[in-house]
Amino acid sequence: MQFFHENCPSCISGQRLSRRLCVIADTNNRNPQIQTKSKKSLSRPGVKNIVLVEGVRTPFLLSGTTYVSSLGLLNKTALPKDAVDYIIYGTVIQEVKTSNIAREAALGAGFSDKTPSHTVTMACISSNQAMTTGVGLIASGQCDTIVAGGVEFMSDVPIRHSRKMRKTMLSLNKAKTLGQRLSLIGGIRMAHLAPELPAVAEFSTAETMGHSADRLAAAFGVTRLEQDEFALRSHTLAKKAQDAGLLEDVISFKVPGRDIVSKDNGIRPSSMEQLAKLKAAFVKPHGTVTAANSSFLTDGASAVLIMSEEKALAMGYKPKAYLRDFVYVSQDPKDQLLLGPAYGTPKVLQRAGLTMADIDVFEFHEAFAGQIMANLKAMDSDWFAQTYMGRTSKVGAPPMEKFNLWGGSLSLGHPFGATGCRLVTTVAHRLRKEGGQYGLVAACAAGGQVRTYPLSMHCLIAEVHRAAVAQVVKEDD
Numbered sequence: 001m002q003f004f005h006e007n008c009p010s011c012i013s014g015q016r017l018s019r020r021l022c023v024i025a026d027t028n029n030r031n032p033q034i035q036t037k038s039k040k041s042l043s044r045p046g047v048k049n050i051v052l053v054e055g056v057r058t059p060f061l062l063s064g065t066t067y068v069s070s071l072g073l074l075n076k077t078a079l080p081k082d083a084v085d086y087i088i089y090g091t092v093i094q095e096v097k098t099s100n101i102a103r104e105a106a107l108g109a110g111f112s113d114k115t116p117s118h119t120v121t122m123a124c125i126s127s128n129q130a131m132t133t134g135v136g137l138i139a140s141g142q143c144d145t146i147v148a149g150g151v152e153f154m155s156d157v158p159i160r161h162s163r164k165m166r167k168t169m170l171s172l173n174k175a176k177t178l179g180q181r182l183s184l185i186g187g188i189r190m191a192h193l194a195p196e197l198p199a200v201a202e203f204s205t206a207e208t209m210g211h212s213a214d215r216l217a218a219a220f221g222v223t224r225l226e227q228d229e230f231a232l233r234s235h236t237l238a239k240k241a242q243d244a245g246l247l248e249d250v251i252s253f254k255v256p257g258r259d260i261v262s263k264d265n266g267i268r269p270s271s272m273e274q275l276a277k278l279k280a281a282f283v284k285p286h287g288t289v290t291a292a293n294s295s296f297l298t299d300g301a302s303a304v305l306i307m308s309e310e311k312a313l314a315m316g317y318k319p320k321a322y323l324r325d326f327v328y329v330s331q332d333p334k335d336q337l338l339l340g341p342a343y344g345t346p347k348v349l350q351r352a353g354l355t356m357a358d359i360d361v362f363e364f365h366e367a368f369a370g371q372i373m374a375n376l377k378a379m380d381s382d383w384f385a386q387t388y389m390g391r392t393s394k395v396g397a398p399p400m401e402k403f404n405l406w407g408g409s410l411s412l413g414h415p416f417g418a419t420g421c422r423l424v425t426t427v428a429h430r431l432r433k434e435g436g437q438y439g440l441v442a443a444c445a446a447g448g449q450v451r452t453y454p455l456s457m458h459c460l461i462a463e464v465h466r467a468a469v470a471q472v473v474k475e476d477d
Contacts, residue, residue: 049309051319055425057302060413070109072251085143087117090126090150091417123446128420149303152415210282217370227369231293238407293369298413302421321428341442342378344459360436365443366408
């Protein structure tokens with residue numbers, strides 16, 4: 001897999017790594033007024049156009065707050081709080097006291113207590129599910145204005161007592177006599193006091209996702225060098241995008257007891273020499289997945305405003321993008337846990353009547369560098385397409401000059417419940433910045449799903465809104 005331009009003089013003359021990183025300078029300087037496309041719109045007669053008006057997120061950090069993204073969305077859009085018809089949030093590791101985090105977030109941000117809210121969970125694509133649920137409510141005519149988002153707070157996850165201790169405590173609550181209580185207390189052993197920590201592992205296989213990624217990389221012949229190079233690419237691109245002010249969805253906020261935080265703090269460009277020093281993190285000692293080429297545990301929240309186009313224009317908004325087609329797919333959570341993008345991409349393209357060549361912007365969730373590389377190799381394999389997907393030929397791998405050019409989950413961070421909104425908002429911003437028309441989002445998730453979703457995977461097609469194009473041309477004039 002090559003991360004460089006064949007016709008770029010600096011690529012051809014440079015070192016191996018710099019050749020792969022040359023896309024940084026080229027794509028960020030595209031002139032959005034140069035429109036080389038004459039593609040049809042995906043608008044359909046009789047089908048309501050649904051648009052992304054705005055998207056925001058907190059900096060992805062090691063500490064944060066649950067409710068700031070919804071409040072930031074209100075501030076950025078000047079949206080009347082009573083104009084929202086429904087609020088949907090996604091999260092993965094839920095706190096029992098706030099099991100419906102969407103409702104608590106809505107009330108905390110000042111939305112009307114008459115606005116219904118519910119919470120969804122679908123592993124790493126939870127906010128994707130929140131968004132597409134909102135799309136469905138608008139498409140069916142139930143709502144016109146939806147706030148969708150997600151949140152994850154990994155710095156303070158719920159930790160449970162052991163099963164035996166929980167059973168004893170529940171029995172104590174039911175005990176009616178002193179003798180019964182003393183008998184139960186006398187049965188407590190030191191082993192009962194050992195806590196149960198949340199595990200980032202598949203319930204059906206008891207295997208961690210990192211272990212699955214290592215096996216997947218080995219199955220597709222993805223080397224440690226390829227993974228480290230991709231990880232370094234992600235951090236380098238993210239740093240460049242951050243310094244250039246391209247991550248405009250990030251909103252500053254005050255962390256209690258700390259200063260104002262205004263940017264992601266996981267971006268850490270390094271060197272291939274430093275990355276090579278790290279040991280295997282999961283399959284020891286000979287695995288290829290390390291802490292550096294894996295996404296890290298992250299705190300963060302995100303939110304998007306989704307509306308029917310008619311409503312958005314009537315309220316004076318200039319939408320960023322149309323949300324067109326999407327699919328969810330699932331596969332074997334044991335051996336194909338992270339291959340969702342390879343399965344979902346051709347399906348969503350077929351639904352939309354597009355090909356890979358039509359897509360101008362690709363944003364794939366980077367759970368692991370090895371997972372990304374394995375998916376790209378699967379997508380570029382006729383054998384895989386014919387053997388596992390029943391297709392006559394491969395869909396093809398995304399050109400790297402269009403792929404995750406502002407960094408990804410490896411560098412920006414991955415709050416499980418919030419990444420989906422970041423991906424969709426980034427596609428909208430990149431389409432506007434780069435003068436593209438169509439963008440594709442793909443994300444894998446626990447259980448083998450994807451939203452395009454592993455067990456689930458999600459894939460979504462976005463189309464730049466004409467108002468966003470007009471705004472760019474006006475700004476450049």
